[in-house]
Amino acid sequence: MHPFRSHTCADLNKSNVGETVRLSGWVHRVRDHGGVLFIDLRDHYGMTQVLADPDSPVFSQVEKVRSEWCIRIDGAVKARDESLINPRLPTGEIEVYIRDIEVLGAAQELPLMVFGDQEYPEETRLRYRYLDLRREAMQQKMMLRSDVVASIRRRMWDQGFREFQTPIITASSPEGARDFLVPSRLHPGKFYALPQAPQQFKQLLMVSGFDKYFQIAPCFRDEDPRADRSPTDFYQLDMEMSFVTQADVFDTVQPVLEGVFEEFGGGHKVDKHWPQIRFADAMKWYGTDKPDLRNPIKMQDVSDHFRGSGFAIFAKLLEQDRTEIRAIPAPGGGSRKFCDRMNSYAQKEGLPGMGYIFWRDGENGMEAAGPLAKNIGPERTEAIRSQLGLGKGDAAFFLGGKPSAFEAVAGRARNVIGEELNLTEQNRFAFCWVVDFPLYEKDDETGAIDFSHNPFSMPQGGIEALDGDPLEVLGYQYDCSCNGYEILSGAIRNHRPEIMFKAFSLAGYSEDDVRARFGGMVSAFQYGAPPHGGCAAGIDRIVMLLADESNIREVILFPMNQRAEDLMMGAPSEPTNEQLRDLSLRVIDQE
Structure with missing residues (x-):
């Protein structure tokens, strides 16, 4: 017989009943049922239940085994009682009675458990990645x-x-x-x-x-x-x-x-259809050059509706060069509670807020509500609603200024609106090509031209x-x-x-x-x-x-943490003086 295993922990089934087998793996879990010790033995391929009763010649050795010990066992394959079959396991029809055991590698007290679904800090998981990787999900x-x-x-x-x-x-x-x-x-x-x-x-x-x-x-x-x-x-x-x-x-x-x-x-x-979207259009419609097309919301330029309007903030903004007002339609978002929540979201993102209009039942049918609606009047409000294709129970949010200053937040707000209003289609992979990128960009601080x-x-x-x-x-x-x-x-x-x-x-x-x-x-x-x-x-x-x-x-497999450190291997590390001399280098302390 092979020194470590005749089968993997996923191989055995009812056809193996009566055979003597050898398995190697890790102790996933130990259970004591009235003096009978059950071990879920795990390897890369699966799990097999092995057990030892007091009649086993190695019962005293099995008693010492703990979680994540690496062991080798020999034993006899037996069929489980009908009521004890585990249909979730490929090996759930059988169990192996231990007749011999060898500890291949004992484990100290574990810094994180492999069994179960406990959550551990990422720093712990990365420091002990070899244990984290033993978990089935990983x-x-x-x-x-x-x-x-x-x-x-x-x-x-x-x-x-x-x-x-x-x-x-x-x-x-x-x-x-x-x-x-x-x-x-x-x-x-x-x-x-x-x-x-x-x-x-x-x-x-x-x-x-x-x-x-x-x-x-x-x-x-x-x-x-x-x-x-x-x-x-x-x-x-x-x-x-x-x-x-x-x-x-x-x-x-x-x-x-x-x-x-x-x-x-x-x-x-x-x-199957991957649309081609110009970079400029992607930024205008989605606020990003990597749009999530599962979300049907498409932003639009509504500047003309605010020029010379009663909403002074936007009207004055539009008197400046290269500024615009952009609308984020929100089908189904027509409640003051939701609008206030999105306004707070924009403030948390560093903007003064987002103006909004929502449409609801009124005395004479559908009416527009919200501070913006009051300031710009019903004619402009209706023109905005018509352009955006919205109706009763819907809302629209507005951001203004130079697009480079608000596009990123607008894009994130579009994503949040799509998620919260259940507009973003789940269980779908939606692709698009973004084309016609500008070859150059200007540094806002230095004015220098560089490749974008x-x-x-x-x-x-x-x-x-x-x-x-x-x-x-x-x-x-x-x-x-x-x-x-x-x-x-x-x-x-x-x-x-x-x-x-x-x-x-x-x-x-x-x-x-x-x-x-x-x-x-x-x-x-x-x-x-x-x-x-x-x-x-x-x-x-x-x-x-x-x-x-x-x-x-x-x-x-073995990622760095958020500070670009390998906690498991201790990288980056300080070089030795000999290494520095070989490379004709010296390290200068930075204050």
């Missing part, structure tokens, strides 16, 4: 992640892609986040960088004549943590293709993602588009959003050196800067570069959605 999520990656790989191979691995140690590159730098021992004072993405390498693969590339790629970015973003590293489905348009990329990646969500979405509806998205994107209109206002230039850039999360980002690449030099010059980079920072790519583009494009889809975020989680750390 095992299921990590297996889901593995299955999703395997499915993606199969789907990419089926479309003619080949998987290639790109370097992990490379040069620094402006990708929109801070690099993790790696000091060089052989070249004192110089640093490598961990790649924020395989961006340059996958483009160089296209120049090298490989037509379709993909990789499940690790990426490293020194970012501030969020619930849906890891502060250090993440994995993405990275892909690139030659001789393609934006539409070709969409047609290639959509069936891959659609298929994965259908395969692992637990029966949720998966949208991906610096290697082709400007729409080619080199001539770069002659005018940089803030008007659109790129062949695109994101894919699902249920309010960005799950994919990509672009058609700028493969022409003369266009690249000019595009970078508008962001303050000289031709010498570009050659110094991207010399390999600039050189390659001078030797017959094909038009190419691609994208990257976030594996962690996709699995988070499929697992119905809102915290990305729930689907990562």
